[in-house]
Amino acid sequence: MLERRVVPRAGALALIVAAAVSADAAEQRFPKPDFKSGYVQPVYHPPTPARSAVREWADVAVLAAALGAAAWLALRARSRRGLWALSVASLVWFGLVRKGCICPVGSIHNVALALVDPVYGLPLVTALIFALPLVAALLWGRVFCAAVCPLGVIQDLVVWRPVRLPTALNRALGMLGPTVLAFGIALTAAGAGFWICRYDPFVGLYRRSGPAGMIATGIGLLLIGVVVARPYCRFFCPYGVLLSWGSRLSRRHLGITPDECIQCRLCERSCPFDAIRGPEPPHVDRSAARRALVRALWAAPLFVAGAAWAGRAALDALAPVVHPAVALERELRAEDAAGTPDLTWETRVFRLSGEPRESAAAAAAAARHRLRLAGLWAGAFVGFVGAGRIVASVRRSDRREWVPDRGECLSCGRCFAHCPREYVRLGRLDGPMGNP
Amino acid sequence: MMTTNSSSAGSSNGRREFLRRGAAAAAGAVVAGLAGVAARGAVSRDGMVWQINPARCVQCGRCMTHCVLTPSAVKCVHTYAMCGYCRFCFGYFDPGAPELTTAAENQMCPTGAIRRRFIEPPYYEYSILEDLCTGCGKCVKGCNTFGNGSLQLQILHDRCVQCNECAIARRCPAQAIERVPLAKWNRMKSEFGAVPAAVWQHREPDANA
Structure with missing residues (x-):
């Protein structure tokens, strides 16, 4: 809005710029002075980048070391205090010192863009920052979330009085993460920018600078996080979705008990993230369970198709908002219709360039096509994940103990202190404490 | 004292474990493939x-x-x-x-x-x-x-x-x-x-x- 008011005043000057620059750009208007007084021209030395190649590789090394330390603390040392200390260290280093960027969450965009656009070079460092936490998740579970992720640790440190959300709400909110992942990748693939980074709630706090909305969202999420533990991680984080897949397949994973479950149920409500699953009673009516499964499997394709259609419609409707080429074409058309050219910088620069009007229309049409296609795939993906969760929810479980849900467990280690076997391990408790 | 999810016996568990390992190997291959794509990129060794x-x-x-x-x-x-x-x-x-x-x-x-x-x-x-x-x-x-x-x-x-x-x-x-x-x-x-x-x-x- 501000630009629209400023532009007409500067219009005359810009026309002169165009005329002057395009007329004869190659020559200097005023010759280099011939100084008689022995004056020596200063030379401007641009400041060196704060981020050098050495420092980027150092970042990768620190990330790898932090992941290893988190895995050791969560799986072998079983030390919640150690994980807390590592969280504070990560907050200071990845957040306050390195200012939260680039982080594995945002690197999703770089990887997605490199996959769809062969010309975009994915820096090796960025690829490693993307891959290392995933590899760690495949080996040891979500240790990255436990104490390394700069977005996670800031929320983890404010968890104070966690409440349990109703199961239905938890499940519904749980679909937001895959949605953010799918549409974040779709928008990047369609050339509409890095939207996950754009709505990163905490990076403004780490930079100690940023748009008011970003800072307010960050503070708001931290306030909510006092009672709803780590809301961004559980419900919005797109990278957490990838990590939860990796963690489900992980080679090792943190256990609540150091050795055996004695079915005491003391840990049952210890998890602030509702990630502990207990034994389920066997289905009484097995045929009813089977019918429910068949119904869910039948409904799945419809669900996927509906979501794909919705995704396509959503990105088609959002095209002028999210894609600059579509926005430009819309503004050009509006200006043409109203007979008021050059109301925005975008349209003015386009007209100054002398490009034919059709090229903007063609670029917009191509962008819109890519957005629709990307929306279709993203919607289908969300539908697929949703259908998978519905099928999984009616599937019979054969759990007999209290275990962390490998996908949702953030490996924070808060449950350790609730397990009597842990005190036996530490030698603070003696006595049988065996299976009753 | 390394702990993993203790698991109970049973053929269905064995099959699940086998599938899980297979999927884990596939996921590892995908991650390695992405790293390969990255390493292949021409411009990209620098920041x-x-x-x-x-x-x-x-x-x-x-x-x-x-x-x-x-x-x-x-x-x-x-x-x-x-x-x-x-x-x-x-x-x-x-x-x-x-x-x-x-x-x-x-x-x-x-x-x-x-x-x-x-x-x-x-x-x-x-x-x-x-x-x-x-x-x-x-x-x-x-x-x-x-x-x-x-x-x-x-x-x-x-x-x-x-x-x-x-x-x-x-x-x-x-x-x-x-x-x-x-x-x-x-x-x-x-x-x-x-x-x-x-x-x-x-x-x-x-x-x-």
Whole structure:
């Protein structure tokens, strides 16, 4: 809005710029002075980048070391205090010192863009920052979330009085993460920018600078996080979705008990993230369970198709908002219709360039096509994940103990202190404490 | 004392475990494949930095307002080698200036960030006081319109935090902000080099290379 008011005043000057620059750009208007007084021209030395190649590789090394330390603390040392200390260290280093960027969450965009656009070079460092936490998740579970992720640790440190959300709400909110992942990748693939980074709630706090909305969202999420533990991680984080897949397949994973479950149920409500699953009673009516499964499997394709259609419609409707080429074409058309050219910088620069009007229309049409296609795939993906969760929810479980849900467990280690076997391990408790 | 999820016996568990291991191997292969794709990328061993292409910049003023940093990481820089040392500098004086003195009302710069120093008749040296400059581009516009174009806006890399997606690149109307490899970061206006007109084009990734 501000630009629209400023532009007409500067219009005359810009026309002169165009005329002057395009007329004869190659020559200097005023010759280099011939100084008689022995004056020596200063030379401007641009400041060196704060981020050098050495420092980027150092970042990768620190990330790898932090992941290893988190895995050791969560799986072998079983030390919640150690994980807390590592969280504070990560907050200071990845957040306050390195200012939260680039982080594995945002690197999703770089990887997605490199996959769809062969010309975009994915820096090796960025690829490693993307891959290392995933590899760690495949080996040891979500240790990255436990104490390394700069977005996670800031929320983890404010968890104070966690409440349990109703199961239905938890499940519904749980679909937001895959949605953010799918549409974040779709928008990047369609050339509409890095939207996950754009709505990163905490990076403004780490930079100690940023748009008011970003800072307010960050503070708001931290306030909510006092009672709803780590809301961004559980419900919005797109990278957490990838990590939860990796963690489900992980080679090792943190256990609540150091050795055996004695079915005491003391840990049952210890998890602030509702990630502990207990034994389920066997289905009484097995045929009813089977019918429910068949119904869910039948409904799945419809669900996927509906979501794909919705995704396509959503990105088609959002095209002028999210894609600059579509926005430009819309503004050009509006200006043409109203007979008021050059109301925005975008349209003015386009007209100054002398490009034919059709090229903007063609670029917009191509962008819109890519957005629709990307929306279709993203919607289908969300539908697929949703259908998978519905099928999984009616599937019979054969759990007999209290275990962390490998996908949702953030490996924070808060449950350790609730397990009597842990005190036996530490030698603070003696006595049988065996299976009753 | 390494613990894993203790598991109960049973053939269904064995099958699940087998499937899980298979899927884990597949996921590992995908991650390795991504790393391979990355390693294959030509441009990409270096980090990348954001940089303003002065040939495209139209001095819209958004660099001042849209950077994630306050004040912006973009500031005016001066290539002395291109400067005409004009007495009537159009980067320094407001076109409507009542008199050509260093009084604030005569200056183009809203923050008084340009220092004017007499060298010898008729030459004056102009230098940018970086801490005062807000990156608004008013002086750059004046210098490029009527002068040699020795002033330019540039992202200062000691300030820039290298966002994954540059907030001003996103809002630049002329696609003037490019991502360049770290090795080529220092791309200033060349000494008395040609300055082509700002050319709009659909943003092509290879324009950055």
